[in-house]
Amino acid sequence: MVDLVDVVQTLTTPHPLDRYLELIRPTLTARRMRAEVTHVRRSTPGSVTLTLRPTRQWRGHAAGQYVQIGVVIDGIRHLRCYSPVNPESRRDRHIQLTVKAHTGGLVSEHLYRHAAPGLVVDLEPAAGTFRLPAARPDRILLISGGSGITPVLSMLRTLADEGYREPVTFLHYAKSPVLVPHRAELDAIAQAHPNIRIELRYPGRRAADDLEPVTIRSCTEVSGGGYFDYDELERVAPWFADAQTFVCGPNALMDAVRKVFEAEQLADRLHTEEFTLTTVPVDDSDVHGAVSFTASGVRAANSGASLLDQAEAAGLQPEYGCRMGICFSCTAVRRSGCTRDLRTGETGSDPDQPIQLCVSAPVGDVEIDI
Template identity: 35%
Template sequence: MNLLKWSKRPAAGVEAKKPEVNILRGLIARATTPLLPDDYLHLINPLWSARELRGKVEAVEKETEDSATVLIRTGWGFPASYKPGQYVGIGLELDGRWHWRSYSLTSIGSTDEHHIAITVKANPDGFLSTHLVDGIAPGTIIRLAAPKGDFHLPEPLPSSILFLTAGSGITPVMSMLRALRRHDQQPDIVHIHSAPTREETIFVDELEKLHDEVSTYDLRLQLTRSGGGKFDIAGLDAEVPDWRERSCWACGPVAMLDTVEEYYEKADLRDQLHTERFAIARTDVGGEGGTVTFAKSNKTADIDGATTLLEAGEELGIQMPFGCRMGICQTCVVPLSGGYVRDLRSGDERREGERIQTCISTVSGECTIDL
């Protein structure tokens, strides 16, 4: 057992679909010390790495004016199987810094074990999303984090489903719909999707084709700038009379999900609702800002009370652990070495010695993190 641990230790942080892969990685790392195995593997194939998951951008296909699907060839050790609805971490080096974000997979696992796809909507304030949609070139090597997330359909499937989506919230649900059709599974689905116009609706042709060809899939497209207005959850009884009997998956803007969750809680049906958030719901009582020190990296940053510690570290080029970026998965948890931080969702203050989530915390005066 000790020999196995010794062998795997240099690659212990990399998830592999087969445990024996990390033993091989670890032995390579031991054999090539003091040089990293990547120094040799990269010369053979840039997707081979003993210490991290990698991918290569093969194509970027426009979906709408401000969104695109990025097809990625995965490298050594990336899991071939994942659950439709899960997300993947993407790391891209720009101007000498690594930028990390999570995106829902729009491909489905187990069909092509060497490729995945994400569909990204460019956010005017989102540096990485804009680059992925408009600037990334085929052949670019990126870093990957293994698929994660609890927003997926269960087995066995419920007999009836309600999907509530808006904007880019369609992406994880699109993966579910594709998987259902691929496996010829046809539960009774009502899907209410909101988008500004038909031209701005991601996957609109595929969704409408699915509606026409699959009798158990009922698409209700709500075009908010074309006379339809935003979908009002208060009208759910009229729109879907049997919604109480359906399991619901909802994904979209924070305000929409807050309203949906409140509606289900009032109906005492919260356990039937599954939500996926692309951003944290921040309170109005964030920290006053201040100085964060990253001790191991010997870097500091002065940030305002709306910037997370995760964002601050990434801006400095520090490789920060992260997963969902919304305070759910616990991947970003680190001990607070000194000072104070504030939880952006609850407003609660944390102090030295406590474990904090960097993706939902900001500095409150000053703090130190051992990263």
């Protein structure tokens, strides 16, 4: 049976059916998924929490996964990836995103300053392998730092909602108590679930540095002191060797956790999610030649940076999302030349191959179809 939507699409050529439906209502779509912002909360300095109501195509997310949203700014659609903070089994099908406004972050700063109820964004299905397993482990350790709290918080809220009864420790690092999102909910979870231990750390901070009184009563807060190490791990989760551990945060925290788990030969029990790109050093001998953006007729000297950075420096505006090789939004075809994967150092030179601009750098002369 021929898809009725396909039939209608042929009648609406040259534009897709959704182009006409959105003129009636932005969230009225046949195929493309969208979401409308229903609530906006700015309770934490420098971040905003958005509640989104997705269209009927939404199938939910697993705790820890991310979604890609498209935000139109000055007539241009920009894609970004954010991890929902709500439990995976939310019955009203809404999505909660807590977005940290990063300096120079076009979309994050726009949402922090201008997001309001009624805003409609494009939405892609949830994705990512950083997630709680369907069969919950017997013990769970959650570690996060800064804005890396978002996927881990979804895991914590999911376990609390499910009535999970095994030991859970949530260890979070932040600069100050006022910068911890959803602090009141963390307190409520700790009070309601004796098996869940919540530990908040503020390295290098003094009590006098707080902008407001600390109100958390059921979470353990420690100011000053050092960062993550083996002794801290033993204090908060002495059973960690028998647990599954999930960590997301800045590179320094991620590296410290990996170092401990590798030393203890527990790397197979550690699950990580990066939100910044870790790259291998670039060999100066690779930085030569020029990059030709064939579809635009632009040519520029190879600076050694990622192809995404070089395209932007040349005045082009290729589509991108995560800028770290996760979402594949910036994929383009390498027509000729050699490129290096910035994450692994591996090179490739097969012609007419799709590559990710954000994690690829040219080695000598390269032609990219942008």
